[in-house]
Amino acid sequence: MCKTPASPAFQPVSLDGRTLHVPRRSAHVPAETWAVTYNGPIPDHWQKTAHAKGFNILARVRDRYHLALECRVCGTVTVHKAFTLRTAQPACAGCAEIRRRSAAQDAGLVYLGRDPEDRHYGRYRIPECGHEVRRQFEIIERAAAGKTAIRCETCLQAREENEARRQGWTRLGPDPLGNPNYRLYRHDACGHEQRIAVTNMSWGQCDCATCGESWTAKPSTIYLARITLPRAGRTVLKLGYSANPEKRFRHQLGLPEDAQVTFLRLLAMPTGHAACAAEKRAHAELGRRFPQAVIPPKLYAGQIKVVSEIYTPWLLPEIERVLTRIARDIASPDGARAA
Ligand SMILES: [Zn+2]
Ligand SMILES: [Zn+2]
Ligand SMILES: [Zn+2]
Incomplete structure (x- = not known):
């Protein structure tokens, strides 16, 4: 050939x-x-x-x-x-077309044809997910030789969005400063937007400049608060964690002026990371055991800036029990998780 x-x-x-x-x-x-x-x-x-x-x-x-x-x-x-x-x-x-098709096959792709816009580019389908990508022929040759990998941008973005969501952030788009390893995110808890490295986000090392820097390493507090929203005519319980709940609570949650906040319990945690992990486990357990106690977000939309983890007042004794267990786990880390 x-x-x-x-x-x-x-x-x-x-x-x-x-x-x-x-x-x-x-x-x-x-x-x-x-x-x-x-x-x-x-x-x-x-x-x-x-x-x-x-x-x-x-x-x-x-x-x-x-x-x-x-x-x-x-x-x-x-x-x-x-x-x-x-x-x-x-x-x-x-022969050129055959060669491009076979290079695509060797790279694990389906060749769809040349890019009409640029003679150096071809269009390919990724069989695993069915998405279409556009790549230089030279890159496909390299991928066919095992020198590089072809990743699907569409799937990558979906994965990043998911990782961010798990950490309480929303992936907004590429880094405004153009660093390919960074993205622009919005902190769901406070609405603050900032650049964070993708790897740090996936590991949960995403310190919000508004809520407190380096929260992962600094001491943190798990709180249980009772919030009364006069306009909604509703009292709810909020379980969460924060580097400084008493100072920043209203701002973080975007509460209305007339909201009344009472902290029922403040549990000191050694690090933000430990607080985050314990809080997530607590929500998972409460949500699983008492799904009817989780207040649907539409009932407090526009009143509290969170999308979940708001409970009805009658769940108080159960939440107290979970918090007591977290306190015990913190006191004796070796015996943690066994309970
Ligand atoms: Zn030929
Ligand atoms: Zn894909
Ligand atoms: Zn924040």
């Missing part, structure tokens, strides 16, 4: 029922021009040269300078200048 670089690109034109691949850079030349055979002899030594380079000369086309070359490997007809045949190895449009 003839070795073919990514360029030039060819476009198909019809000649006597056969498809002729003409250089795309001649796009300004109307298709009909190529489909006209040029009445001139094809010298024997031209045919010999063509054979030696893997082609048969099918016809002279358009004018005295151009030849329709049939590939002896794949049968595709490609138009080249007679000069190119004499002085270089003409590219076969068919």
